[in-house]
Amino acid sequence: MGKTFAEKILARKSGKNEVKAGEIVTVQPDFVMSHDNSAAISKIFKSIGKKRVICPEKIVIVLDHCAPAASEKYANNHKIIREFVSENGIKNFYEINTGICHQVLPEKGFAYPGALVLGSDSHTTTYGAFGAFSTGIGRSEAAAIWATGKLWLKVPETIKFVINGKMPKGVYSKDLVLKIIGEIGADGALYKAVEFTGNTIDEMSLSERMVISNMAVEMGAKIGYMKPDEKVFEFLNEIDVKGEVEVVFSDEDAVYEKVIEMDVSHLSPKVSAPHTVDNVKDIEEVKGTKINQALLGTCTNGRLEDLRIAAKILKGKKIDKNVRLLVFPASMKIYKEALKEGIFEILLDAGAIILNPNCGPCLGAHEGVLADGEVCISTANRNFKGRMGNKNSFIYLGSPATVAVSAIKGEISDPREFF
Amino acid sequence: MSKIKGKVWKYGDDINTDVIFPGKYTYTITDFNEMAKHALEDLDPEFSKNVKKGDVIVAGFNFGCGSSREQAASCLVAAGVGAVIAKSFSRIFFRNAINWGLPAIDCPEIFDHVEKGDEVVIDLEEGKIYAKGREFSFPPLRDEVKEILMSGGLINYLKKNLEEEK
Known part of the structure; x- marks a missing residue:
């Protein structure tokens, strides 16, 4: 009987010949990622009684959640992290001018086929787009890996999606992943590994694929894996890959818990309405909802392609006078590329505010928190009550095209009207 | 730790972090006592004011979905919650709860049979819940996971093990 990707890779990483779904294994991750929460992790680490981290080369820290620091608390938090990094000789440390962790890790070569990456952030699932096994863990668990180099994981069952068809104009991978989440629900893939396959995925760029893997956790999934192909290998050829690439595929006769087939030829733009990600609506149902703020960026949709889509729509136009359009490129690399391409000029002329790469208001920390009763349309991945810092505000999620068109009109609008 | 007794706080599906x-x-x-005051703040402002030590949260599917933030579990511990019983748990919340020594119990049956208060x-050893004269069973935790829970969480478990190694 064949094995899934999850079973094969967790066998390798736990030093066993084979494991099967349901089993508990102790793995040695290739990398453990954390961000601004590294200060809290360092405190937990110290409480274990270890003096120095056991595996400095495996630790990756990116300052991104509130960067630059918005207050004394955040500033002191960053300071603790910088001191800890220096004391422990942690080389894979990325300062506040680098970008959002889920963009930085792929850019810096930590996301590659066969890598096992555990991150103290739920959207660590993003690296599945590169054929890695990557998932979120808690702070104590990150501290445990710093101290021991290992952690227990349950080998998950796998759900396979087979997605075929050509995406219509004005419809993007964000719309696809929202459709999936709307159909199977926020717990539709609870504790499961999810594999995304089919010619729609094959045709997608890495940026588009990352949107889907990023949001796999919003359906409850442990990982959002895609079979690495030429596009992944070409990307890796251009960068300094930090580990040994080991291509692991599911066997042809692997046993899946479920196989779900979809055809996207007639897919339409989707929007998640407040206050849950799986409250997914067709654009027609929410069209006309007045907005106060539009957010373009984040670890979900802050890549160059996303900014290009928005720029194409916003070129020569002005955003509505009642709307604030905030742009957060996912990394400084993307920021520079967008600057060079003239994207910023287009966005600025349209009335946007370009902010530095970081998580910004996505988790309610700073740079665009909402007021009571306000509505935001965002390319981010979560719209929970209070998510953007105010429990009396309303967040809708959509594609970069939906956000750009809505910013112009001052209300949620159908991006297909533009094309 | 093996027996927990308290009053029910009941919530629905997809209670997110x-x-x-x-x-x-x-x-x-970051202060533990301060965290307790904000537990479930945007869901039920009455909770943190009235929760008593040992009280139990009974919830629907996918409890704790969303962020990996460990405070979602630790703020409940800080508030004195004795256990969370749900129809199902989000993966990371489940781990965080166990890692804080907070029993996260899968028992869908009890949901329709208890109300707030x-x-x-x-009984963690027996794998039983007793409520309103009825008895509900839940599957035992895996040994590896139970050991962490019974040690009072991951950090205590590691301390114990590192001590033994010395």
């Missing part, structure tokens, strides 16, 4: 412990506090509120008794 932002309503359990808001993201805006994740770096600004009912008293429940949980």
Whole structure:
């Protein structure tokens, strides 16, 4: 009987010949990622009684959640992290001018086929787009890996999606992943590994694929894996890959818990309405909802392609006078590329505010928190009550095209009207 | 630790980490007692004011979905919650709860049989919950996981093991 990707890779990483779904294994991750929460992790680490981290080369820290620091608390938090990094000789440390962790890790070569990456952030699932096994863990668990180099994981069952068809104009991978989440629900893939396959995925760029893997956790999934192909290998050829690439595929006769087939030829733009990600609506149902703020960026949709889509729509136009359009490129690399391409000029002329790469208001920390009763349309991945810092505000999620068109009109609008 | 007795606080499906412990506090509120005051703030403002030590949360599917923030579990511990019983748990929340020594119990059956304020008794060893004269069973935790829970969480478990290694 064949094995899934999850079973094969967790066998390798736990030093066993084979494991099967349901089993508990102790793995040695290739990398453990954390961000601004590294200060809290360092405190937990110290409480274990270890003096120095056991595996400095495996630790990756990116300052991104509130960067630059918005207050004394955040500033002191960053300071603790910088001191800890220096004391422990942690080389894979990325300062506040680098970008959002889920963009930085792929850019810096930590996301590659066969890598096992555990991150103290739920959207660590993003690296599945590169054929890695990557998932979120808690702070104590990150501290445990710093101290021991290992952690227990349950080998998950796998759900396979087979997605075929050509995406219509004005419809993007964000719309696809929202459709999936709307159909199977926020717990539709609870504790499961999810594999995304089919010619729609094959045709997608890495940026588009990352949107889907990023949001796999919003359906409850442990990982959002895609079979690495030429596009992944070409990307890796251009960068300094930090580990040994080991291509692991599911066997042809692997046993899946479920196989779900979809055809996207007639897919339409989707929007998640407040206050849950799986409250997914067709654009027609929410069209006309007045907005106060539009957010373009984040670890979900802050890549160059996303900014290009928005720029194409916003070129020569002005955003509505009642709307604030905030742009957060996912990394400084993307920021520079967008600057060079003239994207910023287009966005600025349209009335946007370009902010530095970081998580910004996505988790309610700073740079665009909402007021009571306000509505935001965002390319981010979560719209929970209070998510953007105010429990009396309303967040809708959509594609970069939906956000750009809505910013112009001052209300949620159908991006297909533009094309 | 093996027996937990308290009153029920009942909530629905998909209770997410932002309503359990808001993201805006994740770096600004770090004191344990202060965290307790904000537990479930955006869901039920009455909770933190009235919760008693040992009280039990009974919830629907996918409890704790969303962020990996560990405070979603630790703020409940800080508030004195004895256990969370749900129809199902989000993966990371489940781990965080166990890692904080907070029993996260999968028992869908009990949901329709208890209301807010009912008293429940949980026997972790036996894998039983007693409420309103009825008995509910839940599957035992895996040994590896149970050991962490019974040690009072992951950090205590590691301390114990590192001590033994010395």
